[in-house]
Amino acid sequence: MSVKNIQSSRNKKRYFKEKxxxxxxxxxxxxxxxxxxxxxxxxxxxxxxxxxxxxxYTTISITPEVLEDPAYAFLEDDYYYISRDEIRRLPLKIQDSKDMMNKTFNEWVIADSEVDQYLKGRPNRLKNSDKKYLDKLKEEGKLKLFFNWNFFTNGDSNLPEIAGIKAAVFGTIYVMIITILVSVPLGIATAIYLEEYAKDNWLTRMIEVNINNLAAIPSIIYGLLGLAVFINFLHVPRSSALAGGLTLGIMNLPVIVISSRAAIKSIPPSIKEAAYGVGASKLQVIWHHILPLAVPGILTGFIIGLARSIGETAPLLVVGMVAYIPDAPTSFVQSTTVLPAQIYTWSTASLRAFTEKTALAILVLLAVMLLLNTLAIWLRNKYEKQW
Amino acid sequence: MEKVYFYVFLVCSIILIFLGHYFGVKKATFLEAEQKIKSRPHYYGWYSVILMAVPAFLFYTLLSALSYYKIIYFNPLLTYTFTFLIIVIALLISLKKITPEQNARLKVERFINITLLISAVITILITIGIVISVFFESLKFFKNVSIFDFLFGTEWEPDTAFLGGAGRGNEMVAEPKFGSVPLFAGTAMISLIAMLVAVPAGLFSAIYLSEYASKRLRKKIKPLLEILAGIPTVVYGFFAAITVSPIVVEIAELVGLKAEYTNALSPGIVMGIMIIPYMSSLADDVINAVPNSLREGSLALGTTKSETIKHVVLPAALPGIFSAFILAVSRAIGETMIVVMAAGLRPNLTLNPLEGMTTVTVRIVDALVGDQEFGSLETLSAFGLGFVLLIITLILNIFSMKIVRRFREKYD
Incomplete structure (x- = not known):
């Protein structure tokens, strides 16, 4: 073999490795x-x-006996396929409108979750005789799937057919309000101080190291902090939006500080110097020149931090936000649940019908995440400036 | 009803403060028409606002806090009235204080400087506060359980601890055992599996993105990786428990092995995928920081691109990649939701990833979720575990920062 051949076979090997x-x-x-x-x-x-x-689609006949045992109102054949919630609420409905008494009417009522799962072709615990009857109802057009508004207008329930995410969504909003109030002003102020005022000495460097460390601490440790400081020491009510929001706010703080500092740092010194050159005071330089230019960067960091906080679960479990909460909160100090915690609760529920609720709640959460992340990417691309 | 009072108070105060600003500016403008004043008129407006809002806010917070903790109780209505009075008095004082000699700009700026300083100090106090609060709670735990038993014991059975909390500690029950070795072993095992997924995938993604991919492709792929990074951990946990675990069990059966549904493998794999974007973006930064002259020098010698990467770029980037690896590890050991939902609760000292095992974070959550008395030993054990976890992550983080710093000095 000639040298050339050896070389080319070696090269072949090299190019193969490259590929x-x-x-x-x-x-x-x-x-x-x-x-x-x-x-x-x-x-x-x-x-x-x-x-x-x-x-x-079933027949409900209201008689005085119904007030004592609502089961009498329903057809015996249909009774076992109707949601317990419809049956439970019937006496209350009757009390609300007195003219319902002694009347018989046909109505679409929510079906039991097992029936629901059967109709969707999912695993269920129905017997064959049940299935036959339900097939008959379906053929007669008396059993149908409707859009599930309840999922968006109801709170949590132990019955999967009426469980919804409203309470959790409102809880998330309440918690986020506190989180933003705690982390944003404090974070931006700290960033401005560190970038524009602090002198470069050991203290500043130590603070910088501290803040970087803070960002790397596992979120569950923040939960422990929330439990020890806010709940145990400051007596903030457990499971409340306030406790959760404060905890997440502190967790979010280093994210805001770091991103705001990066945004402020990226502004070229020439802009500052020009402002000083025409006689602006330090605050005027910051307020009129640095902050307006840094806003897109700060906003991006804020949105990313917000998205992270919305999806955070572990610290909220620790401060007790996993309780069974069927109602949307109306204040910051009452027991609240949030969307990720609701997902966690449902995922541990034993009824199979909760699986689809969990997955749907996850889709809602992911939609919010995607929206926020897209917004952040769009902001970054739109306002990214090369100086 | 009380809420209505609060909103009335809030709205009135805000209106009054706006009025203060308006009058401040008005008076300053009025003065300016006759003689030179030291600052622009709107600074006088802000000067009034600060004089009104700050004392009122501090006063209101103080009274509310005193009432909330029942040290001295003030009727909310009383609090509102007093606060409102303070605002009114401050308004009058501030209007009186606006004179041509008054330098409002200096005052306002000094106030903002102080606010910024206080914010920075609070942020730092919070940092220290986290360590101290977790430290003190864990100290209470280590008073009852010796550190030696905690760190080297191999049995974790805290279930009877609540009896001690209920004053029934003398009853004949098994002693609670707090040996954390199986928990840390579980954490190590799951983190190891996660790293086996995340490090090769993350590293090769980073290499491909920074060395091979065109700028356009890069711009398209990066946001997709960011989506992966943005998925909440509870969602990953659900996926690991509901979808990945059964698959793992089935595959294990096909091969003839027995796997539990709460095995260590599925949370490990899913956690690894969660860490891929983190690892890849850190490695990407490091690889991009390697100066182009090194690459060009190597390519000029006739090497292929992969040879350049293997022999020049990666060795130069190695310290940075190592620090990225450490950060990824610290991320993995602190991860909670995936393991809570997919890894199980049984402390299990084993090397078989198909068995169920528990981790430090799972036990922290397990000890704290539920109606435990705060002072009970089981609750405190969570703080003990948390403290060790905190120390480990801090050491890893500082270690990785040290490496990065040394690395940077090389090329600057």
Missing amino acids: VFKMYGVIALFISFAFLVTFFGNMIFKGYSGLRQAKI
Whole structure:
């Protein structure tokens, strides 16, 4: 073999290795995207059916006996397929409108979760005889799937067919208000102080190290802090939006400080110097020149921090926000739950019908996340400036 | 009804403060028409606002806090009235204080400087506060359980601890045991699995994105990775428990192994995928920081791109990649929701990833969720675990920062 041949065969090997190496990168990225697609596909597959809810067209006859035992109002055949909630609430309904008494009417009522699951072709615990009867109802058009408004207008319930996310969504909003109030003003003020006022000495450096450390602490430790300081020491009510919001606010603080500092740092000194040159005071330089230019960067950091806080669960579990809360909160000190905590509670529920609720709640949460992240990326791309 | 009073008070105060600003500016403008004043008129407005709002706010907070903790009780209505009076008096004083000699700008700026300083100090106090609060609570725990038993014991059975809290400590029950080794072993195992997924995938993603991908492709792929990073951990946990675990069990059966539904493998894999974008973005920064002259020098010698990466870029970036790895590890050991939902509760000292095992964070959550008395030993054990976890993450973080600093000096 000539030297040339040896070289070309060696080169072939090298080029092959080059291709293989590049392939590794493609495979690595592919793993992430395959996961992303599987994951979203899985959640949508599990959760889409939660948007619809089975209802039964049945005959309700109101007699005085119904007030004592609402079971009398329903047809015996249909009774076991109707949601316990419809049965429970019937006496209250009658009391609200007296003219219902001694009347018989046909109505669409919410079906039991097992019926609902059967209609959607999901695993259920119905017997074959039940299924036959339900098939008959379906053929007669007396059993149908409707859009599940209850999911958005109800709070939590132990009955999956009427459980909804309203209480959790409002809880999340309440908690986020506190989180923003705690972290944003404090974070931006600290960032301005560190960037514009603090002298470069050991204290400043120590603070910088501290803040970086703070950002790396696991979120559950913030939960412990919230429990020890806010609940145990300051006696903030447990499970309240205030306790959760303060805890998340402190967790969010380093994120805001770091991103605001980066935004302030990225402004070229020439702008500052020009402002000083025409006689502006320090505060005027900051207020009129630095902050307006840093706003997009600060806002991006704020949105990313907000998205992270909305999805955070562990510290909230620790401060007690996993309780069963069926009603939307009306104040910051009453027991509240949040959307991720609701997802956690539902995911541990034993009834199979809660799986689709969990997946649907996850889709809602992911939609909010995607929206916030897109907003942050858009802001960054739009206002990113090369000085 | 009380709420209505509060809103009336709030609205009145805000209106009054706005009026203060308006009058301040008006008076300053009026003065300016006759003689030179030291600052621009609107500074006088803000000067009034500060004089009104700050004492009123401090006073209101003080009274509310005193009432809330029942040290001295003030009727809310009384609090509102007094606060409102303070605002009115402050308004009169501030209007009187606005004179041509008064330098309002200096005063306002000094106030803002002080506010900024106080904010920075609060932020720092919070940092120290976290460590101290967790430290003191864990101290209470270590008074009851010796540190040696905690760190080296191999049995974690806190279930009978509540009896001691209920004053029934003398009853004949098994002693609660707080040996944290199985918990840390579980954490280590799951973190290891996560790293086995995250490090190769993250590193090769970063290499591909920074060395091979075109700018356009990069711009498209990065946001997708960021979506992966933005998915809440509770969602990953649900996915691990509901979807990945059954798959793992099935695959294990196909191979002839027995896997539990709460195995260590599924939370490990899912956690690894969660960390991929974190690892890749950190590694990406490091690889981009390697100067181009190194690459060009190597390419000029006739190496292929992959040879340049393997022999020049990666060795130069190694300290940074190592520090990224450490940060990813600290992220993995602190991760909570995935393991809470998918890893199980049983302390289990084993090397088999198909068995269920528990982690430090799972036990922290387990000890604190529920109706435990705060002072009970089980609750306190969570603080003991949390403290050790905190120390570990702090050490890892400082270690990685040290490496980065040393690395930076090389090329600056």
